[in-house]
Amino acid sequence: MSLRTVASVAQPMVDTRVTWIDTNPEAAAALRTLLAAGRAFFTGDSETKDRVVPDGTMTGWRKVGIEYSVSPDRPDLNETFCFRERDDRAGVLPAALLQHPLLHACRVAQKHLDAIAASVLSDLSDIVGVRNNVAPVRTMGESWLQLNWSTPAVVERDFIQDAHEDGHLITLLLADADGLEVLPNNMEWLPVLPTPERVICFGGECGALLSGDAIAPTLHRVRANKHVPSRLSVAYFVNPDLDQELPPWVATTRNASVDLLRWGQENPARFGLPYL
Ligand SMILES: [Fe+2]
Numbered sequence: 001m002s003l004r005t006v007a008s009v010a011q012p013m014v015d016t017r018v019t020w021i022d023t024n025p026e027a028a029a030a031l032r033t034l035l036a037a038g039r040a041f042f043t044g045d046s047e048t049k050d051r052v053v054p055d056g057t058m059t060g061w062r063k064v065g066i067e068y069s070v071s072p073d074r075p076d077l078n079e080t081f082c083f084r085e086r087d088d089r090a091g092v093l094p095a096a097l098l099q100h101p102l103l104h105a106c107r108v109a110q111k112h113l114d115a116i117a118a119s120v121l122s123d124l125s126d127i128v129g130v131r132n133n134v135a136p137v138r139t140m141g142e143s144w145l146q147l148n149w150s151t152p153a154v155v156e157r158d159f160i161q162d163a164h165e166d167g168h169l170i171t172l173l174l175a176d177a178d179g180l181e182v183l184p185n186n187m188e189w190l191p192v193l194p195t196p197e198r199v200i201c202f203g204g205e206c207g208a209l210l211s212g213d214a215i216a217p218t219l220h221r222v223r224a225n226k227h228v229p230s231r232l233s234v235a236y237f238v239n240p241d242l243d244q245e246l247p248p249w250v251a252t253t254r255n256a257s258v259d260l261l262r263w264g265q266e267n268p269a270r271f272g273l274p275y276l
Contacts, residue, residue: 009201010123010215013170016184017218018202019120020194021172027112030105031196031234034147035176037105038232042079042149051096052081058144059087059097077160077224078150085110086141106145113172113199113236114140120170120201121238128214130249137210137246139169142239142265150231152179152224160224160231165217166204167267168237174199175233183219191223206239206263212250239264 012019023031041048041061054060062080083106087093097103121137150160160179173180174194181189182202194200202218203211222233240246240261248255 008123008127010120010127013120013124013201013203013215014127017216018182018184018192018200021116021120021199021201023112023116023197023199027116028196030109030112031174031199034105034109034145034234035174035196035232037102038081038147038149038234039176039230041081041100041102042147042232043230048096048100049079052094052100054082055092055094057087057092058082058084059093076148076162077155077157078148078222080149081147082144083107083110083146084142084144089141109234110140110143110145110236113145114143114238116172116199116201117143117170117236117238124207124211124215125249128211128249134249135244137169138241138244139238141241143168144237144239146235146237148222148231148233148235150179150222150224152177152228152231153226155224158224159221161220161222163219163221165219166202166237167206167217168204168239168264169207169210170201170203170215170238172199172201172236172238173233175231177225177228177231179222179225179228179231180233181221181223189221204237204264205267206260209252209255209258209263210246210249210260212248212252213254214250237264237268 009021049061052061059082064079117139174196178193181191183189203215205217208216242261246260
């Protein structure tokens with residue numbers, strides 16, 4: 001029997017594969033600012049975007065068609081902008097980005113989202129019973145923020161992103177319009193609209209491996225709703241920093257030979273799913 005007396009943020013992930021997290025006022029404000037800066041960027045001039053195309057970094061703008069969920073002939077129908085703190089710290093970002101308000105908005109928003117991620121991971125380690133024996137997982141440097149910009153009303157497919165599972169420890173998500181659908185344990189697709197005030201969190205394959213499958217990756221997709229002219233979403237893909245030890249919290253046959261530190265980067269998503 002559980003002796004827990006404090007509301008758990010991670011327990012719903014164990015029970016139903018998703019959890020909702022109310023953000024504090026500072027975090028909500030930072031996320032609203034990020035959405036505004038992101039909209040200004042994606043609706044701004046193409047010259048600025050071209051100047052921040054990634055050059056050996058995760059950070060930067062990528063046009064439609066780079067990522068896909070099921071097969072290359074079904075690309076995700078969104079532009080993306082990614083921000084990774086390690087790129088920022090290395091001093092390799094282009095001048096056009098250093099001068100752009102989006103960069104500052106990303107820096108501030110990531111600090112809040114990483115604090116939320118730390119709390120989810122700490123709670124999850126508590127649930128699986130190892131909290132007193134492991135150091136907190138540090139995630140600030142190797143995680144990345146990803147802004148996805150789409151125009152659902154005019155795309156010719158039903159889905160902007162086909163169903164897939166993420167490969168990271170966990171994923172935090174919010175958006176400024178509907179379209180996201182998740183598949184919790186009831187096996188019925190559930191439309192959700194996470195916001196700056198209330199973000200959704202679900203597990204990825206790396207989190208499943210770390211926790212000895214206490215959590216499982218969550219299938220999700222983005223529907224192209226025709227009443228939505230444009231949509232901006234923010235994902236925080238949480239990966240462990242490389243300069244730490246990260247043995248599995250619970251050893252299993254599945255995680256016995258896995259390098260958890262690199263799993264999320266090398267396997268950001270899982271396709272070819274049996275449900276499709
Ligand atoms: Fe995803």
